[in-house]
Amino acid sequence: MCLAVPGRVLEIEERDGTRMAVMDFGGVVKDVCLEYLPDLEVGEYAIVHVGFALQRLDEESARRTLDLFAELGLLTEEFGDPWEAAAASGAGEEAAR
Amino acid sequence: MKYLEEFQNPELARGLLEDIRATVTRPWALMEVCGGQTHTIIRHGIDQLLPDEVELIHGPGCPVCVTPLEVIDKALEIAGRPEVIFCSFGDMLRVPGTDRDLFRVRGEGGDVRVVYSPLDALRIARENPHREVVFFGIGFETTAPPNAMTVYQARKHGIENFSMLVSHVRVPPAIDAIMNSPDCRVQGFLAAGHVCSVMGTVEYPELAARHRVPIVVTGFEPLDILEGIRRTVRQLERGEHTVENAYERAVRPEGNPAARAMLEDVFEVTDRAWRGIGVIPQSGWRLAERYRDYDAEHRFDVGGITTLESELCRSGEVLQGLIKPHECEAFGTTCTPRNPLGATMVSTEGACAAYYLYRRLGTPVTPEAIPVG
Ligand code: SF4
Numbered sequence: 122m123c124l125a126v127p128g129r130v131l132e133i134e135e136r137d138g139t140r141m142a143v144m145d146f147g148g149v150v151k152d153v154c155l156e157y158l159p160d161l162e163v164g165e166y167a168i169v170h171v172g173f174a175l176q177r178l179d180e181e182s183a184r185r186t187l188d189l190f191a192e193l194g195l196l197t198e199e200f201g202d203p204w205e206a207a208a209a210s211g212a213g214e215e216a217a218r
Numbered sequence: 219m220k221y222l223e224e225f226q227n228p229e230l231a232r233g234l235l236e237d238i239r240a241t242v243t244r245p246w247a248l249m250e251v252c253g254g255q256t257h258t259i260i261r262h263g264i265d266q267l268l269p270d271e272v273e274l275i276h277g278p279g280c281p282v283c284v285t286p287l288e289v290i291d292k293a294l295e296i297a298g299r300p301e302v303i304f305c306s307f308g309d310m311l312r313v314p315g316t317d318r319d320l321f322r323v324r325g326e327g328g329d330v331r332v333v334y335s336p337l338d339a340l341r342i343a344r345e346n347p348h349r350e351v352v353f354f355g356i357g358f359e360t361t362a363p364p365n366a367m368t369v370y371q372a373r374k375h376g377i378e379n380f381s382m383l384v385s386h387v388r389v390p391p392a393i394d395a396i397m398n399s400p401d402c403r404v405q406g407f408l409a410a411g412h413v414c415s416v417m418g419t420v421e422y423p424e425l426a427a428r429h430r431v432p433i434v435v436t437g438f439e440p441l442d443i444l445e446g447i448r449r450t451v452r453q454l455e456r457g458e459h460t461v462e463n464a465y466e467r468a469v470r471p472e473g474n475p476a477a478r479a480m481l482e483d484v485f486e487v488t489d490r491a492w493r494g495i496g497v498i499p500q501s502g503w504r505l506a507e508r509y510r511d512y513d514a515e516h517r518f519d520v521g522g523i524t525t526l527e528s529e530l531c532r533s534g535e536v537l538q539g540l541i542k543p544h545e546c547e548a549f550g551t552t553c554t555p556r557n558p559l560g561a562t563m564v565s566t567e568g569a570c571a572a573y574y575l576y577r578r579l580g581t582p583v584t585p586e587a588i589p590v591g
Contacts, residue, residue, distance in 0.1 A: 154337060157367075159476070172337055173363065179467060186439065204308075207308070207312050
């Protein structure tokens, strides 16, 4: 959860009075709130944490971090199915009893 | 420097390590505050690549690990109610309460949902006007602004069936508490980069001066960490104790002013208990008086909870850097990620889990343990 992932802005729109973006995280696409970085523009990169853009990032650092995260499997950890992960970690527990 | 090929840029890593080696003349103990950094350090065996003089002590920077048992038990109690939809980040599912976890509550029929963002919980509240939607608001200064914004929006849009169980923690008071402890061995800090991308660096100069301790803002990629160590060691060798920013691409001195303003509006600073450590004064946030309607602890009667912490678990000492995970007797035997006794074994950011995953039972790191290409 504490992982903040760099993403690239694909689209920006106003939703219920809130500035929102659709952002791409190495292939995973998510809605992101732009209220804390209101002047972020389409094509730019930012560090995103739990669905909020928190700080601008240059393209090169963003790409480097994303590549690294993908290699480390951290993107799956961040965007994968948490129920499956929790069930998998519990499977051994049940068996151990 | 056997495993350097595993680094993304081995040449740069080699240069940084050589520089650290050339600079260091005597033993120093540094603490990395953030659990993400602990994870990187253990995963890449950075602590083993460093010269013997430089010791890394793992800090309390895992929000999942430090959330107090009492709050987990309150979450379990609320999540079990039939009228409630309980929303949480995924990594809280397996954190042990006194006798169960959120995963189990769902198995018993509780409506527990995992959300990626707190705004998803607000959307669920909109779509389910006849249910009570409760969001589990934990985390450090990086997570607090998104949660603050969500409460702000709930009020702005008049969404009354939404509330938050808030247990936010702040890093600077924890650094202060660690330095004030009589057992403290820490001589320099690698401060958590993402916390600073929100809060900036303004809180640190006073701490660095008062405790005469260098604080270097550090990212969490392998090279970031080596650079943070290099700068901290350089300061220590020179007898300096200032605040340096080694994560400039993501951290501005002022942080994110809009996020900080929202934090001030929605939250107020409060004393907060840290799991395994105890109460640290002024180390947390709770909802400010004017947002009390959105406080799940006020909306639901969750008093009278008795908590029972594992007697074996020494996670408090692990979190304060007093022992390393494998020095705990339960490590890898009665306590594993599949059957965790303490939260530090549950969360991937927890020090016990990092040691277990990448360095089973304290054996040296092996190349297979480092999946970096
Ligand atoms: S190994 Fe398990 S029991 Fe020991 S301190 Fe870590 S979490 Fe607690």
